[in-house]
Amino acid sequence: MKYYNVKTDGGNIAVDDTILVKDIEALAGSKILEGFVPLFSAEAVTRLEEKGYKISGKTHVGEFGLDLLGEFSYYAEKETDLKGAAAELVKSGEVKAALGVDLNGATRRAAAVSNVSFLKPTYGTVSRYGVISCAASGEQIGVYADGAKAIKEIMETIAGHDDKDGTSLKNDSYDYSIGDVSGKKVAIIKELLSAADEKTQEKIKAFADNLKKNGVTVEEISFDVFDVVNTAWQILMTAETCNNVSRYDGVKFGYRAKEYKNIDELYVNSRTEGFNFLTKAVILYGSDVLSKGRYEDCYDKSLKVRRVIKEKFDELMNSYDAILTPVCSKASYESYEISDAFAKVFEESKFTALANLIGIPALSTCGVQLMGKHFSEATLLSLAYSAEKEGK
Amino acid sequence: MNYELVIGLETHVELDTNSKIFCSCGGHSSPKEANDCVCPACSGMPGMLPVMNKRVVELAVTAGLMLNCEISRYTTFDKKNYYYPDLPCAYQITQLNHPICTNGLVSLKTSGGARDIRIKQIHMEEDAGKLVHGGKYSYVDFNRTSVPLIEIVTQPDFRSAEEVVTYLNKLKSMFRSGGISECEEGAMRCDVNISVRPEGSEKFGVRTEIKNMSSFEAIEKAIRYEAQRHIDAIEFETEELVQETRRFDDASGKTFAMRNKETEADYRYFPDANLMPIVIDDEWLEEIKANKPEAVDEKAEDYRLAGISDKEIDMLISNHKISKLLDDVVEKGARAKDAAAWILTDCAGILRKDGKSLNDLTITAEKLYAIIKMVDSGDINRNAGKKILIAVVENDVDPAEFCKENGLDKKFDSSQIETVIEKVIAENTQAVTDYKNGKVKALQALFGACMKELKGAGDPAVIKSLLEAKL
Known part of the structure; x- marks a missing residue:
């Protein structure tokens, strides 16, 4: 297994290839960006380097982070089995942590499959400056690491206001402290639990047991919003992605088709050859x-769903400190064809879409997922830490 | 049958900001060479995010206040999708759902009497780049990409080409005096929506849109041509009118179809998630209002009442910087008419000698007023004042210090002046003889020599009368 697209020497933090590092070619897994070398680093990367961390290289990602866990990309045409590269690299111990962009749950699924942790933090807490952006309203840089403590350390370095990102929140720092969890209340979501396979259900139960040993109350509840949540996020995500990747047109940088007779052919041929099947499906869906005639029923309605669900979730969080769910339907990865990818990702993102839709933090750990209200990272990390301890 | 013209305008105006709308590249006037003024953000590279230029909001609000608009307290940006090589992101950031200003009104004085034009909305947006065609290839210049624009959309309230041109001239002088835009060549571009209907009819005719014209002359010609084409189509059934977009060809003076309703692009507008909604609170709005220049008409009237000539008023109204300098000097206590002469005659003259214009004038109101005050109070004469002015305009010296160092503030009593006159007469016998033989010009030479001896100080009227008496 080859983890890197580009590797540098002696680093301790890997960065997935949707995040820019100055002077290192960035493809976001797509042929369309072939030869694109950024002039600047992502803010998160700069902050890590300023603290003395060193970037070990750019890890493989699925094209624009749209697939299940990184199996379909331009690199994958040359190399096989590149899925979950950043997560696998963390697991191997070669790096302390890795940065990834959580667009549609691929990072959280990869962490679950590789049995490491990934935190997708609250929207707006980590600058998106330097992210090869697909869906500005819900994507977020997060951290892969082996356990809660390592995530805390990296988050404290990369989070905080950045003037270069208009969606960056004003606070300069956030709470990631790991503390006592006794007395906390966690809800297992029935609808998501029953949608997962037996092995995943066992993982959830084991995790819940470990929490209980630490004085956490765990209850099973019904919160039947996840199909609506997922549809809304897939609509917003595909629409925004369709728009954001439209700049890859063969005119300015990246890949340009060899054959074209006029500007229209230059566009069509470059994009036809440059994007993979899944990205094309996303572009069509988003478009x-x-x-006209679809906007009100699809896009506009999804924005309304986003508002309503945020209120409903906040209400639920008046009674609980976090919810506990599967990260994906199956405990182990099963391969499939790229022609099925769009439907497959749609199905699996039911477990992850809530965090992207309403911007809440989500922590994939020990093969399960914890989600809480905005800025509840400290609670999620504390819960994970207490369960990790018991699991060892 | 008589026909009535119905016209609505969409006018794009480039704003005079120091930087582009979403990045720190220089604004519209800075670039010289192609792609001189481009960064990763305005060339559409991934990873860069738009960051709102606050000044754009302030200028757009100022324009809205000048056009009597309602100012939105909550305004948002949308993305408009289309592919063109001069549009690096393949979308333009503009405002669709919550434009910054709505419901304005502009009053026009035309040969047909006073006319009110309703403003539907003003919105902010970014400009696109430029394509340059040469030989086998086409080239893209991104200098203009993301230069801030406001688009002013009127209701279909114009009834003649003359009204349209009057309106555009009014916008131009307002925006110049308001420091919003110099409206230089190409910085003001119009789309004209036009239809005709039988006089007295309420129903609108088939509408066509003529895109992207920047010269007022072309706009007038295009309207006249297009109106006649519509009338001919109705009257003589020369062709079937369809709702479509057309372009005006200056050389032939005709309009040509570009695309019709069926082939019109679907721009798939949607909110831009990278830009947070802008909230304009009371405090900010008051601040913008306080800094808003007076309405042009009002201001011209004030100048007129102060005795400033029409020619000078034109110069002042079209140059916000200079009119502000004048206002500031007047506020300190100078007479408007005098101050106008100091600025528009004396300063302009000094600059002209150096091949510069009033736009290059850097003198502060404080320094100019200091000079005017010295002259008005009789401490120095106007000639001395002008000497100081030259030094201030050219080298930004301190007026009082310069005056002292060069002895310009010296006072002479008549006996001192007489001594000088005697000396001059003794040294210039030829001139004296000429004068006595009736050559009036010779007096001027003698006077000049006296002034030179006195180093420019002293009251010229006193010197002249003493000189004449002596001769």
Whole structure:
């Protein structure tokens, strides 16, 4: 297994290839960006380097982070089995942590499959400056590491306001402290639990047992919003992605088709050859939901769903400190064809979409997922830490 | 049958900001060479995010206040999708759902009497780049990409080409005096929506849109051509009118179809998640209001009442910087008419000698007023004042210090002046003889020599009368 697209020597932090590092070619897993070398580093990367961390290289990602866990990319045409590269690299111990962009749950699924942790923090807490952006309203840089403590250390370095990102929140720092969890209340979501395989259900139960040993109350509840949540996020995500990747047109940088007779052919041929099947499906879907006659029923309605769900979730969080769910439907990865990818990702993102839709933090750890209200990272990390301890 | 023209305008105006709308590249006037003024953000590279230029909001609000608009307290940006090589992101950031200003009104004085034009909205957006075609290839210049624009959309309230041109001239002088835009060549571009209907009819005719014209002359010609084409189509059934977008060809003076309703692009507008909604609170709005220049008409009237000539008023109204300097000097206590002469005649003259214009004037109101005050109070004469002015304009010296160092503030009593006159007469016998033989010009030479001896100080009227008496 080859983890890196580009490797540098002696680093301790890997960065996935949707995040820019100055002077290192960045492809975001796509042929369309072939030869694109950024002139600047992502803010998160700069902050790590300023603290003395060293970037070990750029890890493989699925094209624009759209697939299940990194199996379909331009690199994958040359190398096989590149899925979950950043997570696998962390697991191997070669790096202390890795940065990844959580767009549609691929990072959290990869962490679950590789049995490491990934925190997708609250939207707006880590600058998106330097992210090869697909869906500005819900994507977020997060951290892969082996356990809660390592995540805490990296988050404290990369989080905080950045003037270069208009969506960056004003606070300069956030709470990631790991503390006592006794008395906390966690809800297992029935609808998601029953949608997962037996092995995953066992993992959830084991995790819940470990929490209970630490004085946490765990209850099973019904919160039947996840199909609506997922549909809304897939609509917003595909629409925004369709728009953001439209700049890759063969005119300015990246890949340009060899054959074209006029500007229209230059666009069409470059994009036809440059994007993979899944990205094309996302572009078509996103283009459709934004088109005249569809906008109100699809895009606009999804924005309304986002508002309503945020209120409903906040209400639920008046009674609980976090919810506990599967990260994906199966405990181990099963391969599939790229022609099925769009449907497959749609199905699996039911478990992850809530965090992207309403911007809450989500922690994939020990093969399960914890989500809490905005800025509840300290609670999620504390819960994970207490369960990790018991699991060892 | 008589026909009535119905016209609505969409006018794009480049704002005079120091930087582009979403990045720190220089604004519209800075670049010289192609792609001189481009960064990763305005060339559409991934990873860069738009960051709002606050000044754009302030200028757009100022324009809205000048056009009597309602100012939105909550305004948002949307993305407009289309592919063109001069649009690096393949979308333009603009405002669709919550534009910054709505419901304005502009009053026009036309040959047909006073006319009110309703403003539907003003919105902020970014400009696109430019394509340059040469030989086998086309080239893209991104200098203009993301230069801030406001688009002013009127209701279909114009009834003649003359009204349109009057309106555009009014916008131009307002925006110049307001420091919003110099409206230089190409910085003001219009889309004209036009239809005709039988006089007295309420129903609108088929509408066509003529895109992207920047010269007022072309706009007028295009309207006249297009109106006649519509009338001919109705009257003589020369062709079937369809709702479509057209372009005006200056050389032939005709309009040509570009695309019709069926082939019109679907721009798939949607909110830009990278830019947070802008909230304009009371405090900010008051601040913008306080800094807003007076309405042009009002201001011209004030100048007129102060005795400033029409020619000078034109110069002042079209140059916000200079009119502000004048206002500041007047506020300190100078007479408007005098101050106008100091600025528009004396300063302009000094600058002209150096091949510069009033736009290059850097003198502060404080320094100019200091000079005017010295002259008005009789401490120095106007000639001395002008000497100081030259030094201030050219080298930004301190007026009082310069005056002292060069002895310009010296006072002479008549006996001192007489001594000088005697000396001059003794040294210039030829001139004296000429004068006595009736050559009036010779007096001027003698006077000049006296002034030179006195180093420019002293009251010229006193010197002249003493000189004449002596001769």
